[in-house]
Amino acid sequence: MEDQKQKEEFFPKIVGYLCNWCTYAAADLAGSSKMELSPSLNVIRVMCSSRVDYNLVLTTFFGGADGILIAGCHPGDCHYDKGNYYARRRYALLKSILETLKLDPERLQLSWISASEGKRYVDVVNEFTERIKKLGPNPINRNAYY
Amino acid sequence: MRLKIGVYVCECGPNIAERVDIDRVIKVISSLEEFEDIELVVKRYKLLCSNDGQAFLKNEIESNALTHLVVAACSPRDHESTFMNVCKKTNLNPYLFNMVNIREHCAWVIPDKAKATEKAIRSIRAGIRRTLHQSELLERELDANPDVLIVGGGIAGMEAALMLADEKRKVCLIEKTERLGGKSIFYSQLLSRQGNSAKMIQQKIEAVQQNAHIQVFTETELESVVGFFGNFEIVLKVGKETELQTGLKAGAIVIATGFRLLNPNKLPQTVYQKEDEVYTTLEVESMILNEGKISLKSGKSPQSIALVHCVGRDEKGYCSTICCSTIIKIARMLKAKLPQISIRVYYRDLCLPHKTDQQTYEEVKAEGVDFIRVKEAGIQNTSIEYTQIDGVKKKESADMVILAPAMEPADGTEALAELLNVSLGETGFFQEAHHHLNPVATSIEGIYIVGAAQGPKGISESVAQAQAVSGKILNRLIPGEKIVPEVKVCKVLEDFCTGCQTCLEVCCYGAISFNEVKGVSVVNEAVCRGCGNCVASCPSGAMRAIHFTTPQLYREMIEAIR
Numbered sequence: 001m002e003d004q005k006q007k008e009e010f011f012p013k014i015v016g017y018l019c020n021w022c023t024y025a026a027a028d029l030a031g032s033s034k035m036e037l038s039p040s041l042n043v044i045r046v047m048c049s050s051r052v053d054y055n056l057v058l059t060t061f062f063g064g065a066d067g068i069l070i071a072g073c074h075p076g077d078c079h080y081d082k083g084n085y086y087a088r089r090r091y092a093l094l095k096s097i098l099e100t101l102k103l104d105p106e107r108l109q110l111s112w113i114s115a116s117e118g119k120r121y122v123d124v125v126n127e128f129t130e131r132i133k134k135l136g137p138n139p140i141n142r143n144a145y146y
Numbered sequence: 147m148r149l150k151i152g153v154y155v156c157e158c159g160p161n162i163a164e165r166v167d168i169d170r171v172i173k174v175i176s177s178l179e180e181f182e183d184i185e186l187v188v189k190r191y192k193l194l195c196s197n198d199g200q201a202f203l204k205n206e207i208e209s210n211a212l213t214h215l216v217v218a219a220c221s222p223r224d225h226e227s228t229f230m231n232v233c234k235k236t237n238l239n240p241y242l243f244n245m246v247n248i249r250e251h252c253a254w255v256i257p258d259k260a261k262a263t264e265k266a267i268r269s270i271r272a273g274i275r276r277t278l279h280q281s282e283l284l285e286r287e288l289d290a291n292p293d294v295l296i297v298g299g300g301i302a303g304m305e306a307a308l309m310l311a312d313e314k315r316k317v318c319l320i321e322k323t324e325r326l327g328g329k330s331i332f333y334s335q336l337l338s339r340q341g342n343s344a345k346m347i348q349q350k351i352e353a354v355q356q357n358a359h360i361q362v363f364t365e366t367e368l369e370s371v372v373g374f375f376g377n378f379e380i381v382l383k384v385g386k387e388t389e390l391q392t393g394l395k396a397g398a399i400v401i402a403t404g405f406r407l408l409n410p411n412k413l414p415q416t417v418y419q420k421e422d423e424v425y426t427t428l429e430v431e432s433m434i435l436n437e438g439k440i441s442l443k444s445g446k447s448p449q450s451i452a453l454v455h456c457v458g459r460d461e462k463g464y465c466s467t468i469c470c471s472t473i474i475k476i477a478r479m480l481k482a483k484l485p486q487i488s489i490r491v492y493y494r495d496l497c498l499p500h501k502t503d504q505q506t507y508e509e510v511k512a513e514g515v516d517f518i519r520v521k522e523a524g525i526q527n528t529s530i531e532y533t534q535i536d537g538v539k540k541k542e543s544a545d546m547v548i549l550a551p552a553m554e555p556a557d558g559t560e561a562l563a564e565l566l567n568v569s570l571g572e573t574g575f576f577q578e579a580h581h582h583l584n585p586v587a588t589s590i591e592g593i594y595i596v597g598a599a600q601g602p603k604g605i606s607e608s609v610a611q612a613q614a615v616s617g618k619i620l621n622r623l624i625p626g627e628k629i630v631p632e633v634k635v636c637k638v639l640e641d642f643c644t645g646c647q648t649c650l651e652v653c654c655y656g657a658i659s660f661n662e663v664k665g666v667s668v669v670n671e672a673v674c675r676g677c678g679n680c681v682a683s684c685p686s687g688a689m690r691a692i693h694f695t696t697p698q699l700y701r702e703m704i705e706a707i708r
């Protein structure tokens with residue numbers, strides 16, 4: 001009973017590393033279209049999804065994030081030519097690193113959301129939030145690192 | 147020096163004020179303990195982007211002697227540059243300013259006011275933290291060369307040259323063959339919608355040759371290009387003896403290398419020999435132009451001619467868009483020259499995109515040209531084997547067969563792409579930076595594409611692109627005006643660099659080179675676009691994305707999820 005209640009009240013901390021050209025613009029569009037978005041996503045703007053390195057992702061989890069969303073332009077549409085392909089490869093490796101850390105790889109998501117996909121942005125964020133809510137809090141004790 | 151951060155929360159009229167409790171934001175931010183050794187000035191304002199708002203902000207920066215500035219308002223995509231310009235009017239370096247988006251990320255998407263307010267507070271705290279880790283950056287100004295190099299003297303390259311020369315820009319136009327004009331010099335007529343006459347091509351060639359601002363190099367190709375937008379240094383290979391011509395400079399480069407036709411002999415469904423009466427559309431155009439008539443190798447007039455569309459379309463995976471109109475043009479010319487004979491056109495689909503194409507098609511049909519719709523068609527010497535739309539297979543023969551092969555990238559396209567470091571798309575044509583936002587630019591700043599080099603198209607579209615590119619160049623490269631290269635670039639921390647050169651591999655712009663003497667990589671700041679890919683690839687943490695450093699992103703993130 002107690003457990004159940006705790007789960008319901010769990011407000012996940014999610015970090016979104018969004019590409020300036022596509023997904024950040026999609027977030028702007030979702031905003032100007034007044035769509036409803038989960039408040040748990042904290043957006044950090046990067047110029048390209050390829051800027052997000054292993055270090056940043058891992059320290060974000062160590063820092064206590066319950067989930068991380070990396071989002072950029074669709075394959076072939078990268079503002080910097082091929083950056084998102086690199087992001088995709090790094091993502092694949094990160095997933096396996098998370099397993100060795102005993103962190104559910106589902107806590108990390110990479111999505112392609114173009115500037116015109118405001119609705120998709122909202123769907124991705126809201127679905128991801130629901131998934132993280134089900135997974136519960138990040139088991140890493142952040143105090144161990146600080 | 148004691149730090150003093152100004153935090154200004156914009157009401158955005160009712161947009162933010164009604165959906166976020168700004169008073170609470172101000173109260174919480176002003177009393178944050180983690181910033182206690184820093185002086186905070188926290189205020190609200192009704193419309194910061196207005197002229198009054200900007201004047202208010204300027205006065206705040208100056209009268210409070212702010213060391214850092216945070217504006218919590220709309221998306222930085224809307225007004226970051228507005229507020230950076232305000233900073234530029236003061237002593238505050240614009241890179242010590244940070245914009246927090248509490249409108250699109252809070253006010254507009256979180257209906258619960260309390261939750262929107264909490265998120266705004268978290269975002270502003272994160273923004274303040276990020277700002278503290280930002281450093282001053284200085285924008286540099288570079289001289290820019292307003293001259294332009296155009297590679298390829300077809301209709302697209304010539305049109306761009308003429309437009310630029312009209313504005314007194316010096317243009318260097320290089321052409322691989324011995325004459326200007328590209329494929330268009332082989333046409334005795336243009337399309338009906340283009341008024342049939344091909345005189346315009348000759349007139350363009352003469353205009354280019356007579357223009358004092360255009361220097362034409364025929365039988366010339368590019369040897370090398372180094373540099374960046376505003377400052378390219380060019381070496382040409384000129385003439386049959388391939389003499390090298392150095393010392394050329396240009397601020398922008400236009401790729402206008404056009405197309406070639408696919409070789410139908412390479413396809414299994416088109417089997418014929420040299421001696422057969424089988425021609426490509428381009429060969430027939432030449433025959434009509436040079437001989438003024440259409441005849442078989444024996445010199446006799448053909449009694450029946452078959453024209454076949456879409457040769458190689460499936461293999462290429464795209465429609466060449468102009469061959470349908472071209473075939474209709476050729477069929478009409480044939481009918482005019484040989485009104486008695488049978489002319490049969492075997493088509494799969496008709497691509498007639500221009501507003502008067504349909505009408506021309508109806509006219510040509512009425513003039514007696516037969517159009518047969520097929521599922522697929524192949525040839526065996528001069529007999530046409532095809533499958534009707536109802537699935538029935540048929541075989542017919544003609545005295546002469548004319549094939550319309552797909553358009554392909556010109557010879558040497560791959561080598562040129564490598565030399566210029568620009569990308570090719572999946573179809574092998576030069577890839578535009580963005581299909582609808584930036585359709586004539588390439589991935590490299592200052593290098594543009596026009597005409598069939600970008601993809602199959604007709605003369606009108608090639609001319610339109612050439613005019614678009616000229617507009618871009620005239621607008622971006624103004625004589626006497628300096629260019630300000632991106633400052634948010636990457637830098638190598640030499641002490642950390644192990645010389646592995648991983649970063650060289652991942653940079654899509656060739657912005658990184660290796661210093662053999664020092665054994666470290668170096669970023670050319672004028673070429674770097676600041677994507678940060680190299681940072682994420684560096685195994686030693688030696689690459690730093692200025693203004694998107696790891697500490698900046700990390701501190702912002704930690705504060706946001708505190």
Ligand SMILES: Cc1cc2nc3c(=O)[nH]c(=O)nc-3n(C[C@H](O)[C@H](O)[C@H](O)COP(=O)(O)OP(=O)(O)OC[C@H]3O[C@@H](n4cnc5c(N)ncnc54)[C@H](O)[C@@H]3O)c2cc1C
Binds near residue numbers: 302
């Ligand atoms: C049979 C046929 C008939 C057509 N009829 C019509 C028509 O009636 N109306 C119409 O609108 N369109 C027509 N088209 C389409 C038309 O040919 C093209 O739209 C047009 O040629 C495109 O011009 P361009 O300058 O981009 O390319 P091109 O005409 O191919 O010219 C490119 C030039 O660049 C040069 N070049 C290539 N590589 C290099 C290099 N590396 N260095 C230096 N120079 C280089 C080439 O030698 C060439 O001179 C026809 C096409 C075909 C095949």
Ligand code: SF4
Binds near residue numbers: 158159194195225249
């Ligand atoms: S600065 Fe942004 S938030 Fe403020 S009034 Fe202008 S648009 Fe609205």
Ligand code: SF4
Binds near residue numbers: 645650667
């Ligand atoms: S990847 Fe890093 S360590 Fe390797 S050469 Fe580049 S900067 Fe140096």
Ligand code: SF4
Binds near residue numbers: 656674676
């Ligand atoms: S930031 Fe991007 S463009 Fe600049 S050097 Fe690194 S990979 Fe190349």
